[in-house]
Amino acid sequence: MKDFGRGDEFIIILIFILLFYKFTQFYSFIILSILLLCFWLWRLYDKKQYWQKQGVPSSPANLFVGHMKEVRSYNGVIEFEKEQFKKFGKTYGMYFLDMNCLVTMDLDLIKQICIKDFAHFPARFSGLPDTQNKKIIQKSLLRSMVSVIQGDDWRRVRNRITPAFTTGKLKKIIPTIAESSNHLINYISRKYVVTNEEIPLKEIFGRFALDVIGRSGFSSDFKTFSDEDSEIVKQTLVFSNPARNMVYFAFMTFFPFLNSLLERFFSFDLWDMPAQRFFHGIMSKLYDERKDDSEAKDKYNDIFQLLMNAVNDSEASELEDVTKGQTTDELNNNLITKQYDKYLSKIELFAQGLILLIAGYDTTGSVLQFAIYMLAMNPEVQAKLREEINCVLGEEEQISYEHLKRMEYLQAVVQETLRMYPPAPASNRECNSNLNINGINLREGDLVFIPIYSIQHNEEFYPEPEKFKPERFIREEKTSLDPLTFLAFGLGQRNCIGMRFAEFQMHVVIALIVRRFNFKPGPNSPSLPLELESIMLLRPKEKLVVLAEDLL
Missing domain, CATH: 1.10.287 (Helix Hairpins)
Structure with a gap:
C-alpha cells in the first residue's frame, strides 16, 4: 500500500x-x-516502530499524526527538536504525519546526504505530489517553481535561470534596490516618525520586499507604499498563510491516492487558488507586452527579462523545425522535453516570477524585521554599524556594489541575523531509493530533516548562541567556523538560487535606513529572548515594533 x-x-x-x-x-x-x-x-x-526496529532513538508517536501533536504543543519544530536532541543526542527518528523522518545535527552525515550522496537525495519534499495531468501542469505555477520541480526538469530550469542571479547581473539592479529603499524611508518618515508611532516591522519590510521585486524583477511599480490596500500585498499574503498551507499539506499526505484520482479524472488541483491565477494574469500581460518587442532585451534591465531571454524566442524557428505540427499555444505552454534543455516553457517562466514574490515577502521581509529589531535592542551594535556606513558612504548620496563590499560589519550583522533567525527553521531531503547510510536503513520516500535553527543555536558551534554578536562573522572568527554550521541558504546543489539577490536587498536597505534613522524599542516591543513559532516558517509570536528617530 x-x-x-x-x-x-x-x-x-x-x-x-x-x-x-x-x-x-x-x-x-x-x-x-x-x-x-x-x-x-x-x-x-x-x-510507527520503523526507527525503533533499527535502534534509532525515537519518542512514542501518535498512530495517526506521528509527532505532529507534540510539535504543535511546542509551537513548532525548534522547541521539539531541542527536547529531542537533549534526550537522544545528534540523531533521532520522528514521524511527520505519515512519513518517516531522520533528524540529524551530525555535520558529517549532513555533508554526505546533501553533497556526496546527492544522487540519492536530489530533491526536497514539497508537499506537492507529481501529476501527469497536462491541464494542471499547464496552469500550475506552484508546481513549476524551481524549489518544487525534480529530476531533469529541475536541472534544466535551474541551469536556465542561474545566469539571471549572478553577481555581475545583480550588481546592475543595486540602484533599483536603493530606489525602493528610499521609498521605504519616505514611508517610515511620513507615517511613523512624524507621528511618533511604533513601526510594524514585518508589514513595512513586506511592502519593501514587494516594491523591490516589482521594480527590479518586473520594471513595475506595485504601489505597495502609495496604496495601503495594495492588491499585490493581499494576494501575496495568501501564500503566507501557515494554517491553510498545513491543511492542504495534511490532505495530500493522508489522501495521496484520492488526490491523484481527483487530479487524473477531474483535473482538480487543491493548490489552484485565485491568488495563483491573479499573478499568472500579471505575468502573462508582461510577457505579451514584451515578446513582440524587438528592443525588449535592451529596454528592460530586470530579472523577468533575463528569464524571458532564457525562453530563447530568437531560436524559435530552430525549435519549430523539430516540433512540426504543434500549435503556438502548445509550444509556449507544454513542458519541453529534455532534448530541448536550453528552453523554458512559459508556465515555468511565470513560476520563477512567482517564487520571487513569495520568497521576497516571506523570507527577505522576515529577516529584515529581525535585523532591525535586534539593532534596536542592541544600540551599541547599531551605533557601530552606523559608524561604518557613514565612513564608507561619506557625503555620497548613491550606494554602489563597491560600497557594499567595504561594509564588513554590515555583512556580519546580516549573517548574525540569519544565524539567529533563519527564515526556514529546518530543511529536508527526500530519499529516492533504498539505501543504508551510516548503518541506518532508509527507504524510498523517507525524509532526512536538517535542523537549521538547532545547528545555528548549538553552543558547540556558537558560544552564547542567544546573544546577538555580529563579530562572529568578522575575519578570524569567521574563518574558524565550519561552513556546515551556517545553513540559512541551504547546502549543496539545492541551495537557495536567489541568495545573492536577497543579500543585496538586505545590505542596501539596512545601510540606507540605519544611516537615516536611529531605531529604539517602543512601549509594545517584546523583550528578548523572543518567543518564536516555527510550524513552517520562523515567526515571532508577538508583533515586532520599534520607534525611529530621524537623524537628518
Whole structure:
C-alpha cells in the first residue's frame, strides 16, 4: 500500500465494512469488521516502530499524526527538536504525519546526504505530489517553481535561470534596490516618525520586499507604499498563510491516492487558488507586452527579462523545425522535453516570477524585521554599524556594489541575523531509493530533516548562541567556523538560487535606513529572548515594533 495514505486506507476499510454489512450476516459483519480494523491498527502501529526496529532513538508517536501533536504543543519544530536532541543526542527518528523522518545535527552525515550522496537525495519534499495531468501542469505555477520541480526538469530550469542571479547581473539592479529603499524611508518618515508611532516591522519590510521585486524583477511599480490596500500585498499574503498551507499539506499526505484520482479524472488541483491565477494574469500581460518587442532585451534591465531571454524566442524557428505540427499555444505552454534543455516553457517562466514574490515577502521581509529589531535592542551594535556606513558612504548620496563590499560589519550583522533567525527553521531531503547510510536503513520516500535553527543555536558551534554578536562573522572568527554550521541558504546543489539577490536587498536597505534613522524599542516591543513559532516558517509570536528617530 505504498501509494496509499492513512486516509486512503481508512476510506477503503469503510468501503469493505459497508460491503460486509450488505452481504454478510450480522455476527459475521461484526467479526470481519473488528478483524479488519485490528489489522489496520496493527499496520499503523508497525509503521510507527520503523526507527525503533533499527535502534534509532525515537519518542512514542501518535498512530495517526506521528509527532505532529507534540510539535504543535511546542509551537513548532525548534522547541521539539531541542527536547529531542537533549534526550537522544545528534540523531533521532520522528514521524511527520505519515512519513518517516531522520533528524540529524551530525555535520558529517549532513555533508554526505546533501553533497556526496546527492544522487540519492536530489530533491526536497514539497508537499506537492507529481501529476501527469497536462491541464494542471499547464496552469500550475506552484508546481513549476524551481524549489518544487525534480529530476531533469529541475536541472534544466535551474541551469536556465542561474545566469539571471549572478553577481555581475545583480550588481546592475543595486540602484533599483536603493530606489525602493528610499521609498521605504519616505514611508517610515511620513507615517511613523512624524507621528511618533511604533513601526510594524514585518508589514513595512513586506511592502519593501514587494516594491523591490516589482521594480527590479518586473520594471513595475506595485504601489505597495502609495496604496495601503495594495492588491499585490493581499494576494501575496495568501501564500503566507501557515494554517491553510498545513491543511492542504495534511490532505495530500493522508489522501495521496484520492488526490491523484481527483487530479487524473477531474483535473482538480487543491493548490489552484485565485491568488495563483491573479499573478499568472500579471505575468502573462508582461510577457505579451514584451515578446513582440524587438528592443525588449535592451529596454528592460530586470530579472523577468533575463528569464524571458532564457525562453530563447530568437531560436524559435530552430525549435519549430523539430516540433512540426504543434500549435503556438502548445509550444509556449507544454513542458519541453529534455532534448530541448536550453528552453523554458512559459508556465515555468511565470513560476520563477512567482517564487520571487513569495520568497521576497516571506523570507527577505522576515529577516529584515529581525535585523532591525535586534539593532534596536542592541544600540551599541547599531551605533557601530552606523559608524561604518557613514565612513564608507561619506557625503555620497548613491550606494554602489563597491560600497557594499567595504561594509564588513554590515555583512556580519546580516549573517548574525540569519544565524539567529533563519527564515526556514529546518530543511529536508527526500530519499529516492533504498539505501543504508551510516548503518541506518532508509527507504524510498523517507525524509532526512536538517535542523537549521538547532545547528545555528548549538553552543558547540556558537558560544552564547542567544546573544546577538555580529563579530562572529568578522575575519578570524569567521574563518574558524565550519561552513556546515551556517545553513540559512541551504547546502549543496539545492541551495537557495536567489541568495545573492536577497543579500543585496538586505545590505542596501539596512545601510540606507540605519544611516537615516536611529531605531529604539517602543512601549509594545517584546523583550528578548523572543518567543518564536516555527510550524513552517520562523515567526515571532508577538508583533515586532520599534520607534525611529530621524537623524537628518
